[in-house]
Amino acid sequence: MDDKTNDPTVLKKTPLHALHVSLGAKMVPFAGYDMPVQYPAGVLKEHLQTRAASGLFDVSHMGQVIVKAKSGAYEDAALALESLVPVDILGLKEGRQRYGFFTDENGGILDDLMITNRGDHLLVVVNAACKEADVAHMEAHLSGCDVTLLEDRALLALQGPRAEAVLAEFWPDVVDMKFMDVSDASLHDVPCIISRSGYSGEDGFEISVPAESAEQIAKAFLEDPHCMPIGLGARDSLRLEAGLCLYGNDIDTDTSPIEAALEWAIQKARRASGARMGGFPGASRILDELTNGTSRRRVGLKPEGKAPVRSHAKLYADAEGRREIGEVTSGTFGPSVEGPVAMGYVPTDFAEAGTQVFAEVRGKYLPVAVAALPFITPTYKR
Numbered sequence: 053m054d055d056k057t058n059d060p061t062v063l064k065k066t067p068l069h070a071l072h073v074s075l076g077a078k079m080v081p082f083a084g085y086d087m088p089v090q091y092p093a094g095v096l097k098e099h100l101q102t103r104a105a106s107g108l109f110d111v112s113h114m115g116q117v118i119v120k121a122k123s124g125a126y127e128d129a130a131l132a133l134e135s136l137v138p139v140d141i142l143g144l145k146e147g148r149q150r151y152g153f154f155t156d157e158n159g160g161i162l163d164d165l166m167i168t169n170r171g172d173h174l175l176v177v178v179n180a181a182c183k184e185a186d187v188a189h190m191e192a193h194l195s196g197c198d199v200t201l202l203e204d205r206a207l208l209a210l211q212g213p214r215a216e217a218v219l220a221e222f223w224p225d226v227v228d229m230k231f232m233d234v235s236d237a238s239l240h241d242v243p244c245i246i247s248r249s250g251y252s253g254e255d256g257f258e259i260s261v262p263a264e265s266a267e268q269i270a271k272a273f274l275e276d277p278h279c280m281p282i283g284l285g286a287r288d289s290l291r292l293e294a295g296l297c298l299y300g301n302d303i304d305t306d307t308s309p310i311e312a313a314l315e316w317a318i319q320k321a322r323r324a325s326g327a328r329m330g331g332f333p334g335a336s337r338i339l340d341e342l343t344n345g346t347s348r349r350r351v352g353l354k355p356e357g358k359a360p361v362r363s364h365a366k367l368y369a370d371a372e373g374r375r376e377i378g379e380v381t382s383g384t385f386g387p388s389v390e391g392p393v394a395m396g397y398v399p400t401d402f403a404e405a406g407t408q409v410f411a412e413v414r415g416k417y418l419p420v421a422v423a424a425l426p427f428i429t430p431t432y433k434r
Contacts, residue, residue: 066112067206067266075281083180085113088283095285099387102252102290103428106212107282108273111251115183116202116260119190120173129174132194133167138309138332140319144169149232149247151317153309154189159334159341160305161312162189164297168234168247175234175245177207177258179299206266211256211290213431214278219246219257222272226257231432239269251287253294253430292393293386295352295425301363302350302381302395308334310341311397313350313425318342349403352423353380353394353411360385360392361411361420367396368410373417377402380411386427393427394420 063086072079077088088110090098101107121128130141139152146169154162163182168175178186183201190199210219219226222239226246229235234247242265250256261269273279288298297303303312321327324339332338355361360383367378383394394411402409405424410417 064113066110067263068110068112068270071267071270072110072281077281077283080284082284083113085180087113088281090283090285091281093280095283095289096387098280098282098286099289101280102212102254102282102286103388104213105278106210106214106218106256106276107252107286108270108279109209109211109282109287110206110270111209111258112206112263112266113180114207115178115180115186116205116207117176117178117183117187117190118173118198118200118202119176119194120198120200122196122198124172126169126172126174129197130169132197133174133176133190134322134328135331136190136193136333137165137167138318138322138335138338139167140321140328141167141169141174142328143319143321146171147234149234149249153303153314153317154186155309155332155334155338156305157333158305159308159337161299161303161307161309162186162305164299164303166247166249170234175260181300204263206261206263208259208261208266208270208273209250209252209256210259210273210279211250211252211282212254215254215256216433218273218276218279221276229433231255231434240265240272242269244269248433251294251296252290253296253426253428254290255431255433288382289384289386292382292384292395293388293427294430295395295427297350297395298382307350308338308341308346310338311346311348311350315342345400347400348378348397349400350381350395350397351403352405352425352427353383353396353409354421354423354427355383355392355394355411356419356421358385358391359413359418361394361413361418366412367398367420368412368417369402371410371417371419373410373412377409389427395425398422
């Protein structure tokens with residue numbers, strides 16, 4: 053990352069920046085933006101608030117991209133994008149969203165993303181740190197499509213078991229939405245795009261709104277006594293408890309989707325013998341790994357005791373640290389599970405839940421149990 057990115061004078065600001073400051077947020081550089089890491093309540097309370105009631109996140113730094121075929125046909129846009137992702141986009145119904153990832157020629161992951169069928173075009177939401185590269189990638193390879201990064205929209209995430217009730221005060225039809233549904237809605241006479249999805253493991257919504265109306269909508273949500281603002285700190289502990297990957301930590305170009313245990317996101321149509329088998333970068337490796345497996349896998353890790361094991365901690369097969377076998381990619385204290393949680397990569401023969409490995413923390417080798425993911429039971433509305 054360029055050193056200038058951490059210079060507050062050149063950091064980008066989301067449309068909610070002034071609101072964060074007014075709410076007493078502690079602001080930090082993140083993916084080139086000045087973002088709230090926590091509010092006065094603190095990370096622990098923000099995390100538990102989201103699990104128990106609802107929390108509002110500013111995710112406007114993410115990239116919202118429209119992909120539209122020059123022909124105007126959804127099918128042409130879907131097939132074009134399928135040349136870059138191992139995902140069934142042609143079979144995605146209108147008003148539905150699907151998780152996917154860009155792969156490179158070596159089968160590594162360039163970025164993970166959400167893809168929505170919007171009828172005559174696709175809406176693709178990509179990670180903040182990758183959005184310029186992702187747009188360039190699409191522009192270079194989707195010659196039959198127009199690719200447009202939306203600079204005039206904000207993105208809010210309303211998450212938690214009371215999220216539906218908070219949103220229903222403004223738009224009652226939300227109760228009919230299921231997980232991964234996407235719908236147009238009017239909130240306070242502001243046209244919005246609402247998806248029933250999120251990054252917390254809880255039921256919730258991501259709401260695309262015009263930038264000039266973002267603060268108005270956010271303040272309206274925060275007037276509800278069951279909703280409070282949530283920063284990046286709690287966002288990270290929530291997603292980690294839910295077993296969700298963070299690009300750049302748990303997945304990257306050195307990681308294949310199968311190593312990352314993301315094969316569930318590769319639909320039958322794109323697999324061997326599927327209707328549109330392969331045809332995406334790195335297909336030979338990825339299809340081979342789907343059939344024959346990989347030498348390593350992403351797993352959950354549950355350290356013994358209360359001390360968190362952080363990212364980049366080395367993992368060993370033995371308590372003396374003689375045989376290094378892997379590395380922790382994400383780790384923190386999980387407030388909902390009342391103990392440390394982590395994810396990382398281990399050889400496949402160490403990947404079974406209950407297997408004991410050891411993490412190096414300040415020169416000591418602490419016992420860690422391989423654990424099934426997620427650490428909490430998701431509450432998505434199916």
